[in-house]
Amino acid sequence: MATPTPQTTPSGGLRERKKQRTHDALIRAALELFTDQGYEATTIDEIAEAVDVSQRTYFRYFANKEEVVFAVQEMVEARFVAELRGRPASEAPLTALRQAVLGAWDDIGGAIASVVPVELHMRACQMIESTPALVAAHLRRSSDLEEEVSRLIAGREGLDVDTDPRPRVLVAAFGGVMRVASKVWGEGQDCSVTAIRELTRSYLDHIRPAFDDDWRTGQAGRSTGDVNSGRELSTPDKERVRNG
Amino acid sequence: MATPTPQTTPSGGLRERKKQRTHDALIRAALELFTDQGYEATTIDEIAEAVDVSQRTYFRYFANKEEVVFAVQEMVEARFVAELRGRPASEAPLTALRQAVLGAWDDIGGAIASVVPVELHMRACQMIESTPALVAAHLRRSSDLEEEVSRLIAGREGLDVDTDPRPRVLVAAFGGVMRVASKVWGEGQDCSVTAIRELTRSYLDHIRPAFDDDWRTGQAGRSTGDVNSGRELSTPDKERVRNG
DNA sequence: TTGTCAACTGTCAGTGGCTGACATTAATCT
DNA sequence: AGATTAATGTCAGCCACTGACAGTTGACAA
Known part of the structure; x- marks a missing residue:
């Protein structure tokens, strides 16, 4: 019973994978919205909503709007x-x-x-x-x-x-x-x-x-x-x- | 008696001079405050207050905080x-x-x-x-x-x-x-x-x-x-x- | 001087970027 | 399963910045 034998994934645990997914999804959604309607015209709330997370979560992944x-x-x-x-x-x-x-x-x-x-x-x-x-x-x-x-x-x-x-x-x-x-x-x-x-x-x-x-x-x-x-x-x- | 002959000033009317004074005063106050307590730590309200104008007036002279x-x-x-x-x-x-x-x-x-x-x-x-x-x-x-x-x-x-x-x-x-x-x-x-x-x-x-x-x-x-x-x-x- | 016009300014309300604090949920460890 | 820890949501709030409207003040003509 030593380890639960995490044959789980190549990339760490589930938590890790979830984080990566959110991270990448935010990038995709942001670039999509920015290139679509312009950088200034896009709010962070829109990006967060598109990925279905809170605005606060966005700022936990990226320090600011530019990043x-x-x-x-x-x-x-x-x-x-x-x-x-x-x-x-x-x-x-x-x-x-x-x-x-x-x-x-x-x-x-x-x-x-x-x-x-x-x-x-x-x-x-x-x-x-x-x-x-x-x-x-x-x-x-x-x-x-x-x-x-x-x-x-x-x-x-x-x-x-x-x-x-x-x-x-x-x-x-x-x-x-x-x-x-x-x-x-x-x-x-x-x-x-x-x-x-x-x-x-x-x-x-x-x-x-x-x-x-x-x-x-x-x-x-x-x-x-x-x-x-x-x-x-x-x-x-x-x-x-x-x-x- | 065409004009009252404004021997007033070399630099336009009084309105012009007043504007120039406010403009320069804002620069001085801003640089003083910025170099004193740091750029980020200084608010525009402080700058405006130091010159005794409203925040809105600051933004009529300068487009943003950097300018x-x-x-x-x-x-x-x-x-x-x-x-x-x-x-x-x-x-x-x-x-x-x-x-x-x-x-x-x-x-x-x-x-x-x-x-x-x-x-x-x-x-x-x-x-x-x-x-x-x-x-x-x-x-x-x-x-x-x-x-x-x-x-x-x-x-x-x-x-x-x-x-x-x-x-x-x-x-x-x-x-x-x-x-x-x-x-x-x-x-x-x-x-x-x-x-x-x-x-x-x-x-x-x-x-x-x-x-x-x-x-x-x-x-x-x-x-x-x-x-x-x-x-x-x-x-x-x-x-x-x-x-x- | 006086009245009109235009420019400058203040006030107010509101949006959006960004942060700290705290409670909640969900993954990991034992 | 229960304890631990990390990720997330919620909320309150600061600050940069803007539009709208109203009040004030120089400029200028009658």
């Missing part, structure tokens, strides 16, 4: 950071970022779909772009993530993020490219995960030449303090494939 | 844009931006002080950095301004901002530097206008080598300032994106 909008993004970001931490130290910084983001999209695609239809997620992206309050929240989130990633990259390369501007410059450029990519994706027709992978890949190729040097050995660049290796940022379309 | 925080920034930004529009077309883009921002600080210094003590404005900057809601608003405002400036720069150079990435990249870099500069200024001791001018000047020097080329002719070094001679720049040694 539910970014729940899916958060999954992707978490996956990306995990992926990045797993990249071998031998990779150049931009390569690691690139592989991490592509890898994240690989095994997250299904995970997204299990929560919301990908098409709904895409409509949500468009809505964010056209809602000032959400744009602000999105920029702040991006800024926070970039800070985290900058420190991660600096750590990999053994640099001090407060002294050497290159990690932040690289990550800022990378973040900018990613934001444009997801914006273009949101505006386009093809909402497949493959589409964003390809978009990401081709956009990142544009900045590769500017960051292709090795910060540790000083190949094709300088290694300390002096600003900055972003010298080639302004190049629109150069070939110069010194691909590593 | 009053950025009122001074808005003055500076407006001045900057005006200054930028006035720069001669012969200047290289980065030079124009640089001169515009330095010029803006010149004749705005007094204007700021007439509304709030510069020291109070500096404390406000620090508060913004440490209040998530205000960071978000600040980033969104910056993003909007950068979009406007990008189009302005593209117009000067006869480029299409949606085709050629260089205006946006330049402005993004410029904006990033400016944000860091004002952050460092806010953290430092010297709250003088001279201090931020010097900070701005030295920080901008860091990115000058990357953007010192002439987008129209493809020649290096077009600026008016004493640019360290024709530094090899990033312009593609290949074809240009632009047309005309």
Whole structure:
């Protein structure tokens, strides 16, 4: 009689599963309502009612009205950071970022779909772009993530993020490219995960030449303090494939 | 006896002056209270009470709680844009931006002080950095301004901002530097206008080598300032994106 | 000066985001 | 089954923000 032998589920107990269901249902209902009738025009009472819970319960799952909008993004970001931490130290910084983001999209695609239809997620992206309050929240989130990633990259390369501007410059450029990519994706027709992978890949190729040097050995660049290796940022379309 | 000859004031009628006084008083009171007891901990009722107006009146001057925080920034930004529009077309883009921002600080210094003590404005900057809601608003405002400036720069150079990435990249870099500069200024001791001018000047020097080329002719070094001679720049040694 | 008009302001009532406190229900453990 | 603990509902209340209406006060003309 030791344990009741919980052959119950792969994902914890019943309580756990119920929570997950409510959580996901809230996201779905919220995105549906937001994209349907607009963010401001939708009240939290409506969302709660659609899932048949109380307003108070909504606020036990999400700290505020915005948070539910970014729940899916958060999954992707978490996956990306995990992926990045797993990249071998031998990779150049931009390569690691690139592989991490592509890898994240690989095994997250299904995970997204299990929560919301990908098409709904895409409509949500468009809505964010056209809602000032959400744009602000999105920029702040991006800024926070970039800070985290900058420190991660600096750590990999053994640099001090407060002294050497290159990690932040690289990550800022990378973040900018990613934001444009997801914006273009949101505006386009093809909402497949493959589409964003390809978009990401081709956009990142544009900045590769500017960051292709090795910060540790000083190949094709300088290694300390002096600003900055972003010298080639302004190049629109150069070939110069010194691909590593 | 046509008009009673109102030698009254330089700045319009009495009504106008009264409005201005209330406006400025609200800013002062708000910043004072915010920096004192924190942004979230301060209610609009308190601000209104401090100026002896109704809450409703506050909302007739400012659309929301955030707006009053950025009122001074808005003055500076407006001045900057005006200054930028006035720069001669012969200047290289980065030079124009640089001169515009330095010029803006010149004749705005007094204007700021007439509304709030510069020291109070500096404390406000620090508060913004440490209040998530205000960071978000600040980033969104910056993003909007950068979009406007990008189009302005593209117009000067006869480029299409949606085709050629260089205006946006330049402005993004410029904006990033400016944000860091004002952050460092806010953290430092010297709250003088001279201090931020010097900070701005030295920080901008860091990115000058990357953007010192002439987008129209493809020649290096077009600026008016004493640019360290024709530094090899990033312009593609290949074809240009632009047309005309 | 006086009266009219328009602008500015205050009051009031109401909506919606968000939180703390407490009771209730439902899953887990023994 | 009963005790424990987590999730939820209910309720009261604060605060940001808005529309409507009425009162006040400068501007301007007669």
